Amino acid sequence: MRIGLLTEGGYPYVSGEAGLWCDRLVRGLEHHEFDVYALSRSEREEDGGWVPLPPQVGRVRTAPLWESVDDGIVHGRRARRRFAECYGELATALCTAAPGDPARRSEARSSEARGSEARGSDGGPEGQSALEADRFASALYGLAELARDEGGLPTALRSETAVRALERACRAPGAHRSAREARVPDLLAVAARLERALRPLSLDWYEDDDLGSVDLCHAASGGTGALPGLLARHFCDVPLLVTEYGVRLRTHYLTEPDSSPAIRSLLAAFHGRLATETYRRAAVVTPGNTHTRRWQERCGADRAKLRTVHPGMDAAPFAEAGESPGCADPQTLVWVGRVEPAKDLVSLLHAFAEVRRAEPGSRLRIVGAPSGPEGVAYLAHCKGLAAQLFPDEADGPHAVGRNPVSFEETGGPELPSRADAYASGALVVLSSVVEGFPTALVEAMFCSRATVSTDVGAVVEAIGGTGLVVPPRNPRALAEACVALLRDPERRERLGAAARARALELFTVEQNITAFHGIYLEILSRTPVRRVVLDDTGEPLPFGVPAEAHVPGRWSDATARVAARGGPGAVRTGPGWATDGGPVRATAPVSAAEGASR
Numbered sequence: 397m398r399i400g401l402l403t404e405g406g407y408p409y410v411s412g413e414a415g416l417w418c419d420r421l422v423r424g425l426e427h428h429e430f431d432v433y434a435l436s437r438s439e440r441e442e443d444g445g446w447v448p449l450p451p452q453v454g455r456v457r458t459a460p461l462w463e464s465v466d467d468g469i470v471h472g473r474r475a476r477r478r479f480a481e482c483y484g485e486l487a488t489a490l491c492t493a494a495p496g497d498p499a500r501r502s503e504a505r506s507s508e509a510r511g512s513e514a515r516g517s518d519g520g521p522e523g524q525s526a527l528e529a530d531r532f533a534s535a536l537y538g539l540a541e542l543a544r545d546e547g548g549l550p551t552a553l554r555s556e557t558a559v560r561a562l563e564r565a566c567r568a569p570g571a572h573r574s575a576r577e578a579r580v581p582d583l584l585a586v587a588a589r590l591e592r593a594l595r596p597l598s599l600d601w602y603e604d605d606d607l608g609s610v611d612l613c614h615a616a617s618g619g620t621g622a623l624p625g626l627l628a629r630h631f632c633d634v635p636l637l638v639t640e641y642g643v644r645l646r647t648h649y650l651t652e653p654d655s656s657p658a659i660r661s662l663l664a665a666f667h668g669r670l671a672t673e674t675y676r677r678a679a680v681v682t683p684g685n686t687h688t689r690r691w692q693e694r695c696g697a698d699r700a701k702l703r704t705v706h707p708g709m710d711a712a713p714f715a716e717a718g719e720s721p722g723c724a725d726p727q728t729l730v731w732v733g734r735v736e737p738a739k740d741l742v743s744l745l746h747a748f749a750e751v752r753r754a755e756p757g758s759r760l761r762i763v764g765a766p767s768g769p770e771g772v773a774y775l776a777h778c779k780g781l782a783a784q785l786f787p788d789e790a791d792g793p794h795a796v797g798r799n800p801v802s803f804e805e806t807g808g809p810e811l812p813s814r815a816d817a818y819a820s821g822a823l824v825v826l827s828s829v830v831e832g833f834p835t836a837l838v839e840a841m842f843c844s845r846a847t848v849s850t851d852v853g854a855v856v857e858a859i860g861g862t863g864l865v866v867p868p869r870n871p872r873a874l875a876e877a878c879v880a881l882l883r884d885p886e887r888r889e890r891l892g893a894a895a896r897a898r899a900l901e902l903f904t905v906e907q908n909i910t911a912f913h914g915i916y917l918e919i920l921s922r923t924p925v926r927r928v929v930l931d932d933t934g935e936p937l938p939f940g941v942p943a944e945a946h947v948p949g950r951w952s953d954a955t956a957r958v959a960a961r962g963g964p965g966a967v968r969t970g971p972g973w974a975t976d977g978g979p980v981r982a983t984a985p986v987s988a989a990e991g992a993s994r
Contacts, residue, residue: 404621708908730821
């Protein structure tokens with residue numbers, strides 16, 4: 397089958413967030429064909445280049461979200477009127493108070509005090525929420541159709557018409573409190589951010605020889621990255637699969653705390669509405685863990701569509717450490733990760749102070765590089781705190797003193813790799829206050845290391861019963877758990893062995909690829925046939941594509957033609973590996989499930 401892989405700030409770029417698991421997925425499904433549609437977030441990301449692409453990647457199309465775009469399109473009166481109507485509806489959907497918003501509850505109480513009639517079932521919170529979701533979807537697809545008819549909308553989305561539509565929606569009755577407080581600079585900032593988020597509407601990816609020719613769209617994230625999949629479903633009836641290993645809506649809530657409440661509120665409303673529409677239209681949604689699944693259900697995802705697929709990680713680099721757990725220093729604790737405030741290394745240092753009082757010979761190795769300027773400042777603060785809590789100690793009067801806490805990075809002679817970092821200690825610690833999927837913990841589990849972690853994100857789901865879990869921001873509890881395992885080597889060994897077995901069962905690349913392959917087949921088995929196979933006379937050919945057409949080999953009949961939705965003029969040949977000819981452009985193969993149905 398042909399898969400349209402949709403990414404934002406990820407694969408195929410070298411510095412992409414989700415590049416690693418996407419690359420493993422594409423390489424693992426070598427009998428399928430992939431077209432990659434990538435949205436880039438920065439010039440630096442594009443300058444970094446692409447990862448080497450395997451032969452099953454037939455085409456890569458990219459579009460930037462970071463640069464200013466001047467399409468030079470001048471819309472006529474009718475197009476401007478259509479835009480004003482659709483954008484006004486979109487803005488109204490963003491400004492209308494949500495069912496749980498305090499402003500709506502207070503207004504409802506005031507209405508009841510004035511003796512208003514009780515609302516019916518269609519006027520309740522659920523009905524109102526569905527109405528706003530439909531309004532958002534109608535406006536979104538209306539803008540998409542206008543962009544398709546007119547050749548793009550970037551200029552219109554930044555125009556005065558867009559800003560005035562936002563202002564009217566914010567001042568209208570029923571708008572939530574934060575929207576009513578928006579000022580002109582806030583409206584200009586929101587309009588600019590919405591233009592970037594809606595830029596996929598103006599792309600030329602939604603024709604029958606582009607995303608219309610794939611059997612399935614697989615979005616590697618939600619948010620703007622899934623928007624091309626929504627439009628491919630709207631214009632071409634292509635089924636959509638959405639995978640999220642981190643929720644974009646949650647990320648938005650945690651970023652840009654310096655923005656005004658009006659900006660944060662309106663953008664949060666947009667991302668929330670977009671997430672709801674994405675989950676509603678997707679054939680299947682695959683969260684990476686239960687923590688992400690709860691966010692998706694909160695945003696309206698149907699539980700019947702949810703399939704948890706854990707991230708696939710390469711266990712091979714950690715095999716040597718995992719098979720020889722006894723070589724670790726029994727008095728050393730290890731922390732591995734990106735240095736940033738969310739990791740709460742301050743609590744870890746205070747906890748280690750109590751560990752040192754109970755076990756004077758213990759050491760703590762903090763292994764990781766800072767993340768951005770904020771991480772650099774946080775690392776300097778942690779080093780200063782460590783120097784205050786733990787003065788340098790020497791074994792004798794003529795020995796050089798050293799601090800029991802060390803700050804290191806991998807790549808040097810002492811710690812060439814992350815596996816060497818985990819192998820250097822008997823116990824791995826995680827002290828985060830915010831965490832998605834704990835990759836570092838799973839790597840430690842591959843290394844047969846017992847762990848002590850804070851109860852955040854998907855930590856409990858990842859480790860199961862193979863490690864100790866304590867509340868976040870509780871140095872005393874963290875210290876007590878560490879001391880308990882440092883004093884009980886047999887328990888550490890049992891937990892480490894169980895952790896490795898669990899990681900090999902749940903979190904390997906092989907289980908990830910197998911799960912997605914099964915989901916691809918499940919979606920296609922429930923998807924109506926979108927193409928017709930024609931004979932030489934242009935008539936439909938019954939059983940024209942046998943099931944074995946998608947088995948690697950020279951099985952297909954080169955005379956058979958596949959017509960896409962464009963009709964008999966849109967001629968496609970079979971997939972390149974199933975024909976006698978060379979590579980073909982924009983193939984539109986028919987899946988084995990579709991061929992069998994005929």
